[in-house]
Amino acid sequence: MSNPTQLGKTTRSSGLSLDEIINDPEAEIKDAATARTFLDQLYTIQGEPTTPEHISHALFYISQTKGVNNTLRSAIRATAYLVRELATSELTESIITAVSSKIEKSVVAAISPQVANILSAAENLEKTNENTRTASDNTIKRIESITNSPGHMDTSQLESHAHAAIKERQLLIDPDSNHPLLNNAATREATIDLIKQALETIDQVDGPDMQLKSIACLRNNGILLEFSNQEAVAWIKEPANKTAFLERLGGEVAIKDRHFNIVIPFLPITTETDKPETLREMENENNIPQGSIARIKWIK
Incomplete structure (x- = not known):
């Protein structure tokens, strides 16, 4: 102040x-209005706003007036330079203010959508993490409940059940070594085509799905079929279906069941193990399905 x-x-x-x-x-000049009128007549452009820059220009022109001594000329020029510096400072400040305001608005406008997206993404990520933690906790609890349940089976038991389920869906075909079509010289495509034709002969509307999952040709000329369900295997083994299936394959072909060795202690030595009637009688006496016992032999 x-x-x-x-x-x-x-x-x-x-x-x-x-x-x-x-x-x-x-004095002739008494205020800003008379000052502007005087300068417009001699040194400034009429109608333009009076700025420090214009005033400095007028002072430089005045310093060149005839009759002005050196001291007065120096004083006028000194004043002109100071006013010019003031004009530069004001212009710089106004430019900085204007540019800063525009930059600020532009930056805010540019980053607002990104900031909103970042906040939204952060919120979604937090929800996802929370859901993941909840799901993980539930999974851990479920695993613990299964592990601690009385009927829980360990890995070896699960694998055993899985292998047993696969075996139930498998059927072993044993063609004779001299079979005209199913032999070592036959191509895999020809073998598959013949087996599919044989399956079509017993495929009925009221029968199970006869879809094959795999066909494996064994080294001993055997062919291992795996079906999509165990009902298909049981269907083929029925006497009428089995006969039709083997006839379509032609030649000498047999369906071999999986055999398991069982030791029977204290079997009387008088048992006639070489007679089929003995096997059937043992099956009847023990409520075993017919044909379950393939053969009996003595061990030492």
Whole structure:
């Protein structure tokens, strides 16, 4: 804030105070309006706004007026330079203010969607993490409940059940070594085609699905079929279906069941093990399905 004492200070070139000089009643220029009118007539462009830059230009022109001594010319030029510097400072500040405002608005407008997306993504990620933690906790609890349940089976038991289920879906065909079609010289494609034709002969509307999962040709000329279900194997083994199936294959072909060795202690030595009637009688006495016992032999 300006000091009133300084405003009334007497200048070096006269005995008048600054207030007396400004308010000189005999002066032609008494205010800003008369000052602008005077300058427009000689040094500035009429109608343009009065800026520090324009005033500095006017002062430089005034310093070139004839009759101005060197001291006065230097004073005018010094004032012009200072006003020019003031104009530059104001222009710089106005540019900085304008540019800063525009940059700020542009940056805010540019990053607002990204910020919103980031916040949304963060929220979704948090929800996903929470759901994952919940699912993980539930899975752990489920595993623990299964593991601790009385009927839980370990890995070896599960594998055993899986192998047993596969065996139930398998059927072993044993063609004679001299079979005209199913022999070592036959191509895999020809073997598959013949087996499919044989299956078609026993495929009925009321029968099970006869879809094959795999066909494996064994080294001993045997052919191992795996079906999609164990009902298909049981269907083929029925006497009528078995006969039709083997006849379609032609030649000498047999369906071999899986055999398991069982030791029977204390079997009387008088048992006629070589007679089929003995095997059937043993099956009847023990409620075993007919044909379950393939043969009996003595061990030492």
